[in-house]
Amino acid sequence: MLVGSSLPEISALEALAAKGEAQQWSFDDIDWDIEAVVPAWLPRKFCAALISQFYHGEMATLAMCRRILAEVDTPVRIPGARRCVELQIADETRHAEVYRAYVAGIGGLQPIDPTLKAAYDKALAWDGPPEAMIAAFNIVLEGEALFALDTLGGWLPCPRFRRINARVSRDEARHLAFGRAYLKARLVTLGGDRRFEIYRWLKDLWTDTAFGVLGRFPIPNAILGRRCRTWAETGWQDHRRALFDVGLVSADEARRLEGGT
Numbered sequence: 001m002l003v004g005s006s007l008p009e010i011s012a013l014e015a016l017a018a019k020g021e022a023q024q025w026s027f028d029d030i031d032w033d034i035e036a037v038v039p040a041w042l043p044r045k046f047c048a049a050l051i052s053q054f055y056h057g058e059m060a061t062l063a064m065c066r067r068i069l070a071e072v073d074t075p076v077r078i079p080g081a082r083r084c085v086e087l088q089i090a091d092e093t094r095h096a097e098v099y100r101a102y103v104a105g106i107g108g109l110q111p112i113d114p115t116l117k118a119a120y121d122k123a124l125a126w127d128g129p130p131e132a133m134i135a136a137f138n139i140v141l142e143g144e145a146l147f148a149l150d151t152l153g154g155w156l157p158c159p160r161f162r163r164i165n166a167r168v169s170r171d172e173a174r175h176l177a178f179g180r181a182y183l184k185a186r187l188v189t190l191g192g193d194r195r196f197e198i199y200r201w202l203k204d205l206w207t208d209t210a211f212g213v214l215g216r217f218p219i220p221n222a223i224l225g226r227r228c229r230t231w232a233e234t235g236w237q238d239h240r241r242a243l244f245d246v247g248l249v250s251a252d253e254a255r256r257l258e259g260g261t
């Protein structure tokens with residue numbers, strides 16, 4: 001059964017799948033002869049720990065994609081959705097491989113941060129409708145990954161990282177677009193209580209993660225540190241707007257759920 005085939009989000013998903021196929025690249029497309037450069041103010045171990053988190057994020061997103069693949073077309077098939085998830089699996093596998101190789105050159109892979117691990121475990125433990133997990137990974141966590149890549153890319157004058165960043169960011173922007181189009185097509189089918197439950201769950205997930213990460217990563221640069229604190233204080237507003245846009249809750253419903261009027 002195909003429902004809502006006239007929705008513009010459906011053709012957006014098919015267009016995204018086609019774009020994803022056209023944008024596939026490989027590990028060898030990165031020029032690995034370009035050296036990794038870590039600035040003097042940034043301890044190499046700190047830099048390796050930071051970039052290792054991208055690797056662990058990719059692995060968690062891969063686990064999410066594999067779970068979603070089984071559910072993405074239930075109860076109704078949405079043309080293009082399954083192909084988008086399959087392409088995301090190929091993308092995240094490549095990203096993980098590239099980050100692992102990058103950190104190998106600056107001190108080796110470091111363990112996952114416990115706050116991030118808790119966030120991924122919480123997101124992956126969701127056993128309700130798959131829309132919540134897609135919102136957690138493809139809206140909230142990938143939105144954060146893009147922000148972090150953009151911030152770090154600006155601060156890290158490393159030509160090797162910048163080349164990686166340009167390719168990975170383009171894929172991540174497509175994953176965000178997939179999450180938005182898929183959720184717009186699907187959230188209209190969920191009842192209010194379910195949507196409210198997902199909104200509260202996402203807000204808790206983000207709040208725990210943002211402040212937890214900030215507390216654990218003392219940024220060795222005052223301006224960058226200030227920018228990160230501002231992010232933790234105001235970052236939820238961006239996700240909130242994205243969640244209104246995909247139809248998870250309205251602004252009034254969010255205010256009610258957050259204890260406002």
Ligand SMILES: [Fe+2]
Pocket residue numbers: 058061091092095168172
């Ligand atoms: Fe990725």
Ligand SMILES: [Fe+2]
Pocket residue numbers: 061092142171172175
């Ligand atoms: Fe992604």
